[in-house]
Amino acid sequence: MKNSKVATVFQDIADLLEIKGENVFKMRAYQKAARAIDHYPRELKIMIEEGEDLRNIPGVGEAIAKKTVELITTGKLDYYENLKAELPQGITNLLAIPGIGPKTAKKLSSELGISSVDELESAINEGQVAELLGLGEKTADSILHQIRALRRKDQRIPIGEALPVVEDIMSALSPIRGVRNLTPAGSLRRFRETVGDIDLMGTADDPAQVISAFAALPQVAQVLAQGSTRASAIVRDGLQVDLRMVEHDCFGSLLQYFTGSKQHNISLRERGRKQGLKLSEYGIAVMVTGSLEKFSTEEEFYHRLGLQYIPPELREAQGEIEKAEQEAIPKLVELADIKGDLHIHTGWSDGHDSIEEVALAARDMGYQYIAITDHSAGRGIAHGLDAERLRKQLAEIKALNERLTGIHVLAGVEVDIRADGSLDLPHEVLSELDIVIAAVHSAMHQSQEKMTRRVLQAVEDPDVDVLAHPTCRLIGRREPVAIDLEAILRAAARNDKIVEINAMPDRLDLKDIHALRARDLGVKLAIGTDAHSIAHLGFMRFGVGVARRAWCEAQHVLNTLPLAELLAVLNGNR
Ligand code: DGT
Ligand code: CA
Ligand code: CA
Numbered sequence: 236m237k238n239s240k241v242a243t244v245f246q247d248i249a250d251l252l253e254i255k256g257e258n259v260f261k262m263r264a265y266q267k268a269a270r271a272i273d274h275y276p277r278e279l280k281i282m283i284e285e286g287e288d289l290r291n292i293p294g295v296g297e298a299i300a301k302k303t304v305e306l307i308t309t310g311k312l313d314y315y316e317n318l319k320a321e322l323p324q325g326i327t328n329l330l331a332i333p334g335i336g337p338k339t340a341k342k343l344s345s346e347l348g349i350s351s352v353d354e355l356e357s358a359i360n361e362g363q364v365a366e367l368l369g370l371g372e373k374t375a376d377s378i379l380h381q382i383r384a385l386r387r388k389d390q391r392i393p394i395g396e397a398l399p400v401v402e403d404i405m406s407a408l409s410p411i412r413g414v415r416n417l418t419p420a421g422s423l424r425r426f427r428e429t430v431g432d433i434d435l436m437g438t439a440d441d442p443a444q445v446i447s448a449f450a451a452l453p454q455v456a457q458v459l460a461q462g463s464t465r466a467s468a469i470v471r472d473g474l475q476v477d478l479r480m481v482e483h484d485c486f487g488s489l490l491q492y493f494t495g496s497k498q499h500n501i502s503l504r505e506r507g508r509k510q511g512l513k514l515s516e517y518g519i520a521v522m523v524t525g526s527l528e529k530f531s532t533e534e535e536f537y538h539r540l541g542l543q544y545i546p547p548e549l550r551e552a553q554g555e556i557e558k559a560e561q562e563a564i565p566k567l568v569e570l571a572d573i574k575g576d577l578h579i580h581t582g583w584s585d586g587h588d589s590i591e592e593v594a595l596a597a598r599d600m601g602y603q604y605i606a607i608t609d610h611s612a613g614r615g616i617a618h619g620l621d622a623e624r625l626r627k628q629l630a631e632i633k634a635l636n637e638r639l640t641g642i643h644v645l646a647g648v649e650v651d652i653r654a655d656g657s658l659d660l661p662h663e664v665l666s667e668l669d670i671v672i673a674a675v676h677s678a679m680h681q682s683q684e685k686m687t688r689r690v691l692q693a694v695e696d697p698d699v700d701v702l703a704h705p706t707c708r709l710i711g712r713r714e715p716v717a718i719d720l721e722a723i724l725r726a727a728a729r730n731d732k733i734v735e736i737n738a739m740p741d742r743l744d745l746k747d748i749h750a751l752r753a754r755d756l757g758v759k760l761a762i763g764t765d766a767h768s769i770a771h772l773g774f775m776r777f778g779v780g781v782a783r784r785a786w787c788e789a790q791h792v793l794n795t796l797p798l799a800e801l802l803a804v805l806n807g808n809r
Pocket of ligand 3: 421432433434477
């Protein structure tokens with residue numbers, strides 16, 4: 236048990252005593268002990284193990300020392316449990332929300348009968364809390380904010396939420412004079428699907444000035460720590476940003492260090508040690524002479540170690556250092572290699588924009604082509620297309636292609652794979668299209684055997700070109716379906732079928748390790764955004780991130796092909 240946990244229990248006790256209307260001095264004693272323990276530099280658990288007297292901690296007397304020992308050695312405190320039992324149920328749940336003190340907790344409990352965070356949330360949404368005596372709209376809103384932050388605390392944040400936040404901060408800081416090299420680091424730069432926090436690095440003529448400017452940004456809700464070259468802050472809903480600014484000449488080693496991964500850095504340091512070099516965020520120290528070499532770029536840093544540059548997405552200690560030693564790091568696919576988006580919805584099904592609007596936006600992005608792949612009419616999909624409407628859409632696309640220059644629209648569909656593995660549209664209409672993607676949208680709780688058979692049937696269906704979002708997971712919200720992906724990928728390889736990396740940031744399906752397996756099996760991958768509006772076309776970078784983490788080069792990704800070659804592949808498949 237950590238000191239902070241012990242402190243929380245004593246703070247709770249203080250609050251419960253206040254709710255009970257007990258002696259103020261008793262209550263204050265617990266408050267004082269909670270604060271002292273929370274900030275105590277040594278771990279209580281170790282002090283107890285070493286037989287040290289806890290009364291040496293200022294603010295901790297005999298009674299509290301005894302309770303601390305009980306709590307840490309048994310994991311429970313009878314006094315605390317009894318106190319909780321005396322008061323309305325769930326009141327400690329309310330006290331755990333920052334900003335809710337004993338008075339408010341008591342009021343919420345006695346007047347609204349609220350005993351859990353969930354109940355509190357719905358009461359706020361129904362306007363009951365704002366009405367409660369003395370609590371206005373603003374307080375209620377702020378409580379709601381805290382609830383969200385609390386929920387997020389132990390949660391990793393999807394990259395799709397984190398990246399826009401850091402970009403917003405970067406655009407606020409980059410106009411400051413003398414600022415250069417602003418770059419997200421950590422898991423965000425490695426394009427992991429979720430991040431624990433945001434790490435942001437940069438260089439400046441005057442690092443301290445940038446740190447102060449950061450702390451004063453309107454985006455910053457709370458500054459956790461601030462020094463002359465670094466600051467940590469909560470920006471919103473519990474999302475933490477760690478900013479580090481240094482002078483210009485040692486950015487390479489700083490960025491390298493804080494990009495991680497930790498495991499990659501450990502392997503790298505170990506290798507350096509064998510070469511008589513000591514690696515740190517400040518540079519590389521030559522052990523025999525003690526001189527410190529500085530690096531303004533990561534490339535130079537890796538070269539100094541006798542290594543080829545390793546792109547951040549590969550820095551997961553999965554053999555990349557050995558590959559770099561052999562100059563065998565591949566040239567990974569880049570966003571600029573992508574020539575079109577192969578998974579797009581429009582107003583014809585559940586999307587937002589017209590085909591023409593999407594086509595023009597795609598042309599502005601520099602794409603050569605897009606595929607319109609609205610839903611079929613299958614179960615549970617709003618406004619899916621039946622054969623008749625699909626033919627109408629096909630005619631509209633043909634006419635559009637005659638009018639438009641600089642972009643080609645492929646006629647496609649995202650056909651539903653029914654529970655029995657059959658497709659939701661007949662062969663006659665599917666055979667008229669340029670591209671058919673198939674995907675599961677219903678009956679997701681089938682057994683692994685059934686689901687695998689179902690999807691295999693679709694992969695083997697001559698009308699299908701692409702299998703989309705093969706596991707149907709939604710990051711943080713829906714677990715992947717039970718499916719034997721190895722069997723699916725092998726079948727795709729055998730049948731020359733394409734498997735999608737769905738770039739929508741809450742899907743990222745295939746995920747990195749499965750995309751790597753697909754690549755190794757020789758399965759061609761397509762990156763599609765599953766856009767439901769023009770703005771979603773920007774999701775492509777997340778899909779490219781997954782492909783890069785899967786060691787994919789442009790040749791492994793179908794939609795890096797120019798239009799004519801893409802059409803040749805698609806036609807060859809049918
Ligand atoms: P996250 O935030 O949990 O998604 O993962 P990261 O990788 O962003 O980790 P974070 O934010 O704790 O630290 C950023 C980078 O800083 C990490 O990838 C490597 C480096 N780093 C942090 N702590 C250590 C450490 O104790 N040893 C080494 N070698 N590197 C560290
Ligand atoms: Ca991080
Ligand atoms: Ca961090």
